Each structure stands twice: as C-alpha cells, then as structure tokens.
Amino acid sequence: MTSKERSYLRGLANDLEPIVHVGKGGIGENMVRQVDDALEARELIKGTVLQSSDVSAREVCDELCDAVGAEPVQVIGSRFVLYRKSKDHQRLFLDKVASATKPLKSPKAPRPRSKRPTTR
Numbered sequence: 199m200t201s202k203e204r205s206y207l208r209g210l211a212n213d214l215e216p217i218v219h220v221g222k223g224g225i226g227e228n229m230v231r232q233v234d235d236a237l238e239a240r241e242l243i244k245g246t247v248l249q250s251s252d253v254s255a256r257e258v259c260d261e262l263c264d265a266v267g268a269e270p271v272q273v274i275g276s277r278f279v280l281y282r283k284s285k286d287h288q289r290l291f292l293d294k295v296a297s298a299t300k301p302l303k304s305p306k307a308p309r310p311r312s313k314r315p316t317t318r
Contacts, residue, residue: 199269199281207271211244211279218245220258230265237268237282247276 218233236243245262247255259270259278268282 199271204271207242207281208279210242211271214242214244214279216244216246216277218243218262219248220245220251220253221248222250222252224251224253225258225261225265230262233262233268233280234266237266237280238284238286241284241288242271242279242281244277244279247278249276 217236218229220229233243233245245258247253247258251258255273255276255278259273259280262268262280263270266280266282268280271279271281273279
C-alpha cells in the first residue's frame with residue numbers, strides 16, 4: 199500500500215466509529231471471525247483496545263492483520279484502523295487514488311499597477 203493510499207484511508211477513517219473492542223479476553227476465534235465479516239462488508243474498520251486489556255493496540259493490530267489478511271492503516275493510542283479489499287462488495291477504489299495527482303498550478307500573472315499617483 200502506498201503512502202497516498204494510506205493517507206486517503208486515514209481520512210476516510212476519521213468519521214468511523216470503532217466497531218471492534220478488545221478487552222481482557224484479548225483476541226479470540228470469535229473476534230477474528232467478527233473482524234473478517236466486518237472487513238468483507240465494509241473494507242475499512244476502526245477498532246479500540248480497552249484500558250483493561252493487557253495488550254497494546256499495535257500488537258492487536260498486527261495479530262488481527264495476520265489472522266484475516268488485512269493491512270494496517272493507522273495505530274494511534276488505543277485505536278487502530280484496518281483495511282482489506284472486499285471480494286464481493288468493493289466500495290473503495292484505491293487504484294484511482296494512486297494514479298490521481300494534483301494538477302500543477304499555473305503561475306499567476308503579475309497584478310497591474312495602480313494608476314494613482316504616489317506622493318512622497
């Protein structure tokens with residue numbers, strides 16, 4: 199994943215509410231199944247690690263990515279964002295983001311000088 203794609207996904211994740219909550223129990227088989235289903239339906243999900251948990255958000259993010267084949271987008275504090283392209287319900291098209299570049303601005307023409315006389 200390129201930095202432009204990651205930046206685009208981070209922007210989309212700002213408005214998302216966390217749907218995965220990791221607590222004392224850590225990551226179990228049911229949680230992996232839940233994350234897998236959520237990624238298939240949404241492609242981009244946000245999760246949080248509760249204060250009662252013994253693991254960090256980075257560890258949870260890496261473990262879930264390995265378990266479901268997702269890519270980490272962002273880990274900040276106790277929150278993390280995962281992305282995986284959906285097989286059936288593709289919503290986000292990252293190939294357009296990677297190829298899109300900002301057009302170059304044309305240089306501005308100099309402003310015309312004021313016709314008022316200056317007094318000194």
